[in-house]
Amino acid sequence: MARxxxxxxxxxxxxxxxxxxxxxxxxxxLSGIAVLILVWDVALSLGGGRSQLLPRPFAxxxxxxxxxxxxxxxxxxxxxxxxxxxxxxxxVIVGIPxxxxxxxYRRGGMAIAPILEILRPISPLAWxxxxxxxxxxxxxxxxxxxxxxxxxxxxxxxxxxVRGVEVVHVNAGRNFGLRAPELLRRVIYPAILPQLIVGxxxxxxxxxxxxxxxxxxxxxxxxxxxxxxARNAGNRYDLVVAGMVLIGVIGIALDAIMRSLERSKAVxxxxxxxxxxxxxxxxxxxxxxxxxxx
Amino acid sequence: xxxxxxxxxHIQDLSKAFHTNGHEIRVLEHIDLDVREGELVCILGPSGCxxxxxxxxxxxxxxxxxxxxxxxxxxxxxxxPRRIFVFQERGVFPWLTVxxxxxxxxxxxxxTERAARIAHYVRLVGLEGFENAYPQELSGGMxxxxxxxxxxxxxxxxxYLDEPFGALDxxxxxxxxxxxxxxWQTERKTILFVTxxxxxxxxxxxRIVVLSARPGSIRRVVExxxxxPRDLSSPRYLALRDSILEEIGLAHRI
Amino acid sequence: MTDGNRKSExxxxxxxxxxxxxxxxxxxxxxxxxxxxAVLIAFWHAAVRLSHTDVFPSxxxxxxxxxxxxxxxxxxRYIADSLLRVGxxxxxxxxxxxxxxxxxxxxxxAARAVNPVIQLLRPISPLAWxxxxxxxxxxxxxxxxFLIFLASFFTIVVAAMNGVRNVPGMYLAAGRNFGLSVPALFSRVIFxxxxxxxxxxxxxxxxxxxxxxxxxxxxxxxxxxxxLVIDSRNAGKRYDLVxxxxxxxxxxGLVLNTLVRQVERLRAVRWGFNAP
Numbered sequence: 001m002a003r004x005x006x007x008x009x010x011x012x013x014x015x016x017x018x019x020x021x022x023x024x025x026x027x028x029x030l031s032g033i034a035v036l037i038l039v040w041d042v043a044l045s046l047g048g049g050r051s052q053l054l055p056r057p058f059a060x061x062x063x064x065x066x067x068x069x070x071x072x073x074x075x076x077x078x079x080x081x082x083x084x085x086x087x088x089x090x091x092v093i094v095g096i097p098x099x100x101x102x103x104x105y106r107r108g109g110m111a112i113a114p115i116l117e118i119l120r121p122i123s124p125l126a127w128x129x130x131x132x133x134x135x136x137x138x139x140x141x142x143x144x145x146x147x148x149x150x151x152x153x154x155x156x157x158x159x160x161x162v163r164g165v166e167v168v169h170v171n172a173g174r175n176f177g178l179r180a181p182e183l184l185r186r187v188i189y190p191a192i193l194p195q196l197i198v199g200x201x202x203x204x205x206x207x208x209x210x211x212x213x214x215x216x217x218x219x220x221x222x223x224x225x226x227x228x229x230a231r232n233a234g235n236r237y238d239l240v241v242a243g244m245v246l247i248g249v250i251g252i253a254l255d256a257i258m259r260s261l262e263r264s265k266a267v268x269x270x271x272x273x274x275x276x277x278x279x280x281x282x283x284x285x286x287x288x289x290x291x292x293x294x
Numbered sequence: 295x296x297x298x299x300x301x302x303x304h305i306q307d308l309s310k311a312f313h314t315n316g317h318e319i320r321v322l323e324h325i326d327l328d329v330r331e332g333e334l335v336c337i338l339g340p341s342g343c344x345x346x347x348x349x350x351x352x353x354x355x356x357x358x359x360x361x362x363x364x365x366x367x368x369x370x371x372x373x374x375p376r377r378i379f380v381f382q383e384r385g386v387f388p389w390l391t392v393x394x395x396x397x398x399x400x401x402x403x404x405x406t407e408r409a410a411r412i413a414h415y416v417r418l419v420g421l422e423g424f425e426n427a428y429p430q431e432l433s434g435g436m437x438x439x440x441x442x443x444x445x446x447x448x449x450x451x452x453x454y455l456d457e458p459f460g461a462l463d464x465x466x467x468x469x470x471x472x473x474x475x476x477x478w479q480t481e482r483k484t485i486l487f488v489t490x491x492x493x494x495x496x497x498x499x500x501r502i503v504v505l506s507a508r509p510g511s512i513r514r515v516v517e518x519x520x521x522x523p524r525d526l527s528s529p530r531y532l533a534l535r536d537s538i539l540e541e542i543g544l545a546h547r548i
Numbered sequence: 549m550t551d552g553n554r555k556s557e558x559x560x561x562x563x564x565x566x567x568x569x570x571x572x573x574x575x576x577x578x579x580x581x582x583x584x585x586a587v588l589i590a591f592w593h594a595a596v597r598l599s600h601t602d603v604f605p606s607x608x609x610x611x612x613x614x615x616x617x618x619x620x621x622x623x624x625r626y627i628a629d630s631l632l633r634v635g636x637x638x639x640x641x642x643x644x645x646x647x648x649x650x651x652x653x654x655x656x657x658a659a660r661a662v663n664p665v666i667q668l669l670r671p672i673s674p675l676a677w678x679x680x681x682x683x684x685x686x687x688x689x690x691x692x693x694f695l696i697f698l699a700s701f702f703t704i705v706v707a708a709m710n711g712v713r714n715v716p717g718m719y720l721a722a723g724r725n726f727g728l729s730v731p732a733l734f735s736r737v738i739f740x741x742x743x744x745x746x747x748x749x750x751x752x753x754x755x756x757x758x759x760x761x762x763x764x765x766x767x768x769x770x771x772x773x774x775x776l777v778i779d780s781r782n783a784g785k786r787y788d789l790v791x792x793x794x795x796x797x798x799x800x801g802l803v804l805n806t807l808v809r810q811v812e813r814l815r816a817v818r819w820g821f822n823a824p
Contacts, residue, residue, distance in 0.1 A: 025660070032661035033668070053683045107580060114581035114802070115588065121755060121801020123762035125675070126774070126794050129781040133603055168385040171355055176399040176448065177375035186398075190389040205671060212673035213763070224676070231679040244676050251671025252664075269388035269430050 055238035060245060063238040072226075077246065079221035080211050083139065087146025087214070088207040092200070095151045099158025100188070109159055120152040125213045132217060142214035142222075149210035150203040157199030161192035194262070194270020201258035208251050223247050302452065302484045303329040303352060308361030310347055320509035321347050325361070327503060327512065331451075334478055334485040336495035338538070339505030345488045346456050348510065352486065353379045353454050365452065375399060377452040378445035382461050386429045386437045386444075392416065393425045395440050399448035415443040418477065435466035439473070446477065452484045459494070471497055475522055492542070496535045497524055504541055514541055605788035610795070613788035622771075627796065630761050630772040633689065637696025637764075638757040642750070645701050649708020650734075653742075659709060666702050674699050674763045682767060692764035700757040707749020711742030744812070751808040758801050773797050 037057045044056050055063070067073040102109040124145045131141040165188055173187035215224030223243045230239035262271065310322040321344040329335050339345045350356040352363050354373040363370045365377065373379070378399070387395055397412045416425055419439035429437050438458060445453055455474075459467045475498065478485060489495055495502045502516040516538060524531055589607045596606040605613070617623040652659040674695045685691040715738050723737035765774030773793050780789035 028657055028660045029664045032663070032665045035661070036665050050683050050686075054680065107576070110577050111580040111584040115584060117802050117805065118795070118798035120798075121758050121805075122794050122798045123759050123774070125762045125766070126777045126790075126797065129777070129787065129790050130794075133787070166384065168381045169387060171373070171379065172381065172385045172387070174355075175353070175373040175375065175377075175379050177373075186401075187387070190387070193389065208671050209673050212675040216675070224673070227676050227679070237679065237683070240676075240679050244672050245668075247676065248668040248670075248672050252667050255667065255671075265428065266389050269428060 053235065053237050055241050059238045060241045063236075063242040064246070067226075067239070067242065073246075076221055076223050076226050076243075077250065079219075079225075080215065080223045080247075081250075083142050083214060083222065084146055084204075084207050084211055087143045087210075088150050088204055090143070090147045091150040091154050091203070091207070094147075095154035096158045096196070099155040100162050100184075100192075102155070103159040103162025104188070109163070113156070113159065116152055116155060120156070123213075124149040124210045125216075128213070128217060137218050139219060141217045142219055145214040145217070146207050146210050149213075150207040153203045153206060154199060157203070158192065158196060161195040161199070162188060164195070165191045190266065194267040197258070197261050197267060201255060201262075204254055204258055205251065208247070208254055212247070223250075300331050301328045302331040302333070302365060303327075303486070304362075304364045304367075305352065306362045306364075308348070308351065308358050308363060310344065310351060310356075310359045322351075323509045323511045325510070325512060327515075329484060329486060331484055332482045333500050334487065334498055335501050335503060336487045336489055336499035337503045337505060338489055338492065338495045339510060340507050340542070341490060343505045343507050344510035345490075345505055348505075349379075349454050349456050349486060349488050353377065355379070375448050376450050377454065378448060378450040379454040379456070380441050380445050380458050381456060382438070382441075382458055386440050388429050391426050391428055392421055392432070392440055395429070396443045396447050398444055411447055415447045418446070419443045419473070433466075435462050435470060438462060438470060442474070442477070446481065446483075450483065452486070455485065455487045457489055458487075460489075460491075467494075472523075474498065479522070492535060492538050496531065496538065497526065502538065504538065516541075603785065603787055605791055609788045610791045613786070613792040614796075617776075617789070617792070626771055626773050626776055627800070629769075630765070630774065630797075631800075633692050633764060633772065634696055634757050634761055637693040638700050638754060640693070640697045641701040641704050641753065641757070645704030645753075646708045646746070649705040649746075650712050650738075650742075652705065653709040653712025654738075656713070659713070666706060670702050674760045675766075678763070678767060687768050689769060691767050692769055695764040695767070696757050696760050699760040700753040703749060703753035703756055707746050707753065708742070711746040711749070712738055714745065715741040747808075747812055751805065751812070754804055754808055755801065758797070758804055761797070773800075 041057050044051060044054055064073065067076070102112055127145055127148055128141075131144045135141040135144055169187055169191055170183070173183050178186060211222065212224035212227060215222040216228055219225055223246055227240050227243040230236040230243065261267075305325055305327040308322060308325040309320070311318045311320045313319075325348060327335075337345045337348060347356065351358050352370065354370045354377075379385075387398065390398065393412050393416070396415050397408055400408050400411055403411065412425075416422055419442060421436060421439060421443070424432065424436065429440065432440070438461075441458070459470050462470060471494065474485075487495075487498060496518065499518050502518060504513045504516065505511065506513045516534070518534060520528075520530060520534070593607050596604055614623065617626070652662055677695055677698055678691075681691040681694045685694055719737050719741050720733065723733045728736060761772065762774035762777055765772040766778055769775055770779075773796055776793040777790055777797075780786040780793065
């Protein structure tokens with residue numbers, strides 16, 4: 001245990017030092033993935049019995065290559081991204097204004113928030129029968145499932161963010177003669193933006209997480225479909241794991257894209273309050289504010 | 295009041311009570327006060343005496359339970375850009391730069407005029423070179439100056455300051471006080487200044503309104519006829535300070 | 549989480565203003581949601597009636613469905629089974645996740661190595677793990693528990709890691725200054741300092757674990773609320789039971805969340821939340 005902890009030292013996870021060691025440091029994250037792959041391979045080569053059904057890493061690479069060759073790779077990825085985009089965008093359009101209103105009107109929030117809290121723990125999976133009943137078997141149902149998955153966290157994030165706006169800032173805005181619409185645009189909106197961006201990122205993650213459930217509804221494309229179909233039709237576990245790997249990699253990419261928004265200076269103030277902590281995972285922030293996980 | 299200038303802020307028989315779980319907490323009782331145009335009045339009282347509540351009622355952020363507040367003869371119902379409330383440095387918008395903050399209240403002006411005004415007040419509070427800095431990059435004193443400049447930029451008649459220098463270190467606080475006096479003397483605003491610091495009120499005020507502990511009521515109004523700049527070691531200044539210390543019931547010996 | 553104090557609070561924190569009344573607000577905070585729920589249920593009832601649907605159940609038939617389950621004695625058993633599975637998976641995730649998270653929070657290089665793995669695995673739905681779980685554990689309760697474990701494990705690891713990582717260096721320096729050994733530093737400084745944040749993470753993780761119960765019970769186990777959702781639809785399109793199961797899942801989720809929030813109110817950790 002030799003972590004030096006000088007007073008006021010930046011958190012140990014600050015930016016990599018700009019030194020000759022930076023190359024080594026850049027390799028560290030890759031080493032984790034490398035170890036994962038190694039353990040996976042060794043475990044399967046030693047394990048017997050049923051585990052022989054599972055593919056070794058190289059088989060998964062081959063499976064991805066096979067998908068790419070047949071042109072399925074792009075088709076599945078695009079189909080999944082398409083459904084996620086529609087469901088997510090719809091959730092943003094509905095959830096954020098709703099959350100802002102519920103956050104602003106205390107009584108409105110009191111009346112509706114508990115109902116959202118009851119609906120939130122219900123797995124999108126459980127909604128599938130209802131979705132099929134309402135929208136039939138098809139893309140609309142799938143998009144609806146994704147919409148639901150990201151709607152509740154988005155709404156609750158926006159609501160909590162508005163509730164957390166500093167009173168002094170609202171009062172200062174009113175003092176300068178701002179009326180409701182202007183107050184919303186010039187005070188509330190910039191004040192909640194940092195939290196909103198984190199919420200947008202986390203709920204995009206959820207939307208992406210839900211894609212498998214959504215694609216259980218008899219659609220015939222998408223990475224979720226790939227996983228389910230590969231298992232049901234012929235126990236192609238290499239394709240199952242290939243689908244999982246693709247979902248993981250695309251999930252990281254989506255997260256990175258959303259994260260880049262958080263670097264903008266106009267929102268940076270909202271994160272430095274938490275001592276430079278990038279709220280990197282799971283909506284666990286010090287104030288317990290952005291409790292936005294699935 | 296035997297004022298020679300016109301009455302700007304008129305407070306009459308003002309009381310305020312909060313209700314909690316059926317019982318009532320009286321915070322302010324029967325406050326009568328007139329503030330003349332261009333006057334700097336300090337409201338001095340111990341923590342919990344309701345002096346901030348008083349300022350918030352006068353500012354229009356909070357309704358009174360009974361009594362009236364009128365400014366220029368018109369009752370106060372809501373906050374008004376002609377009268378700006380300076381919060382402690384906490385009121386600075388963290389998402390705007392220094393320029394953006396100072397220009398917040400004058401967004402209706404043509405761009406060139408707005409820029410000129412901003413530049414003027416940046417200079418006035420000595421923040422040249424920091425126009426594009428964000429509040430998190432500034433010290434507490436600088437943020438405080440941003441708030442004062444933001445308030446002055448809309449050219450208000452009245453400034454309300456609620457323990458504005460409370461969070462500053464003692465040196466910065468002294469500097470800020472003389473800055474405030476300099477700005478007050480050039481711009482001739484009416485200023486209501488809430489503080490719990492006896493020295494601060496003696497250094498700044500034309501009149502000091504001493505409030506009692508909760509429920510707050512006016513114990514005494516002290517006219518301060520010391521000219522600015524005040525000599526903080528002159529016998530008259532010390533006598534004034536001691537009389538207020540005595541009024542509050544403290545001997546000035548530790 | 550303070551809520552609506554904002555509107556009535558004023559300029560600077562006012563030493564004269566007492567906190568807002570609690571009594572009337574408590575009543576309000578119960579009556580308002582109950583009222584809204586009543587309106588929604590009435591609306592639901594009217595919509596079912598007016599549309600003459602014979603598939604989608606009315607609120608009343610959902611209630612009858614719950615009654616039927618209770619009479620058959622399966623209601624309590626299903627709830628208990630779901631809670632047991634979630635409890636087992638979640639407890640396992642706690643036991644393994646917290647030490648791992650603390651270790652990762654302390655050794656920053658290890659965290660940098662492990663973080664990408666977590667980020668890679670996190671977007672993968674528990675559903676996608678079902679085939680793998682079945683291969684590894686067969687069609688058993690263990691497979692279901694494994695899914696719940698997986699879903700909450702990452703959240704817990706990350707919460708513990710961030711909690712330790714964000715303990716201010718000053719506290720550590722102060723602890724060292726008083727001559728604390730490393731174990732003492734852990735038990736007397738790092739643990740209490742990290743606790744509030746870790747607790748929030750544990751609450752979120754419990755929510756995730758409960759959310760996954762439906763997916764987990766898709767693995768052919770034959771009890772539990774998740775099983776009820778799937779089974780009621782597949783066997784006979786009993787939509788009244790589908791909706792009943794959904795609402796039960798929602799209500800129990802809310803109760804779990806509220807219970808963990810009570811822990812956050814304990815005085816030892818309250819400083820870490822912006823609660824009043």
